[in-house]
Amino acid sequence: MSFLIDSSIMITSQILFFGFGWLFFMRQLFKDYEVRQYVVQVIFSVTFAFSCTMFELIIFEILGVLNSSSRYFHWKMNLCVILLILVFMVPFYIGYFIVSNIRLLHKQRLLFSCLLWLTFMYFFWKLGDPFPILSPKHGILSIEQLISRVGVIGVTLMALLSGFGAVNCPYTYMSYFLRNVTDTDILALERRLLQTMDMIISKKKRMAMTRRTMFQKGEVHNKPSGFWGMIKSVTTSAPGSENLTLIQQEVDALEELSRQLFLETADLYATKERIEYSKTFKGKYFNFLGYFFSIYCVWKIFMATINIVFDRVGKTDPVTRGIEITVNYLGIQFDFFYAISSSKSSNVIVLLLAQIMGMYFVSSVLLIRMSMPLEYRTIVTEVLGELQFNFYHRWFDVIFLVSALSSILFLYLAHKQAPEKHMAP
DSSP states (O other), X not given: OHHHHHHHHHHHHHHHHHHHHHHIIIIIITTTOOOOOHHHHHHHHHXXXXXXXXXXXXXXXXXXXXXXXXXXXXXXXXXXXXXXXXXXXXXXXXXXXXXXXXXXXXXXXXXXXXXXXXXXXHHHXXXXXXXXXXXXXXXXXXXXXXXXHHXXXXXXXXXXXXXXXXXXXXXXXXXXXXXXXXXXXXXXXXXXXXXXXXXXXXXXXXXXXXXXXXXXXXXXXXXXXXXXXXXXXXXXXXXXXXXXXXXXXXXXXXXXXXXXXXXXXXXXXXXXXHHHHHTSHHHHHHHHHHHHHHHHHHHHHHHHHHHHHTTOOOOOOHHHHHHHHHHHHHOOOOOOOOOOOOOOOOHHHHHHHHHHHHHHHHHHXXXXXXXXXXXXXXXXXXXXXXXXHHXXXXXXXXXXXXXXXXXXXXXXXXXXXXXXXXXXX
């Protein structure tokens, strides 16, 4: 009887997650996106529902909600379903919609979709060869084979996003990195833009007058006739045609310059708005957060370097420890959710987003397991199998360090070149 009650709770929560994912897709994430295939929205919502269910089960493990046998059953079922979606269903439909967009393959789209899926499975399976992610005793058809490979992709994605976010967040929040933009700078750039537009208009008027003159001359003089006249018209060009070509090249260059000046002007206005915003109370609050996250970024980079050099597995950083203390002593519950970036694109892009989302959540479970106390991670470990969990944490540190250092270099070069670009005459 308790199993039925527990199952009804889980099914109800999954239905609610599915409905939330459906509304999130329609009204927020892709509100301007025209859904051409109903199955795309269903796959996205189902992936969203089972991804959220994994975090719900983690919370249930910590709080002791539901019977342990019920939690184990739903953990197993949830992982099997999410792996079925990520490894079989979504890749197949991605290949199907790719083939459907190619007219030459439209009649045989089912066959070519299967070929694309088999190609994906080959590379997906070969992905696990260079990494020590499995115990040798696992069979080729075991669930650990799928989880281990999905975990490598998901952890790599998480580390890339985390490394960039750890650097970009303080860079965005802190007023220290804002360029000093004045009204004089904006007016000077707008003046250059207007001068460029005037030059474009002037040269286009000149081109129109030249064409008009050539047309009138062509109407006045007799057109060459006969065979030799046709050859002469082909081998010789009108006197003003070469000038028109040169003027057109100048116009193209000026139009490209005007586009760049327009973007730079818009960037200066946005920077000026950020400067004004930084003077408000909310702006000062985010500026303080920027300093905090900059310290946290340095700490994460330092600890990732220590973990790599000394081949150790980091378990808890200061922020996670602070959250743990808050939960234990103040009784506050935290539920983090990483928003999915929206995009107006084809069905293939939507399915790719669902694939990334599912892998992201599966790899999150692999990493969260290490931070859970031993008494709470028993069922999670049994369900995930005997994976090499330490490898995922070391791999995360390596990719995080590369991503963070690359982001620092990129933002430094972008910040250094921005003032020089605006100061150019």
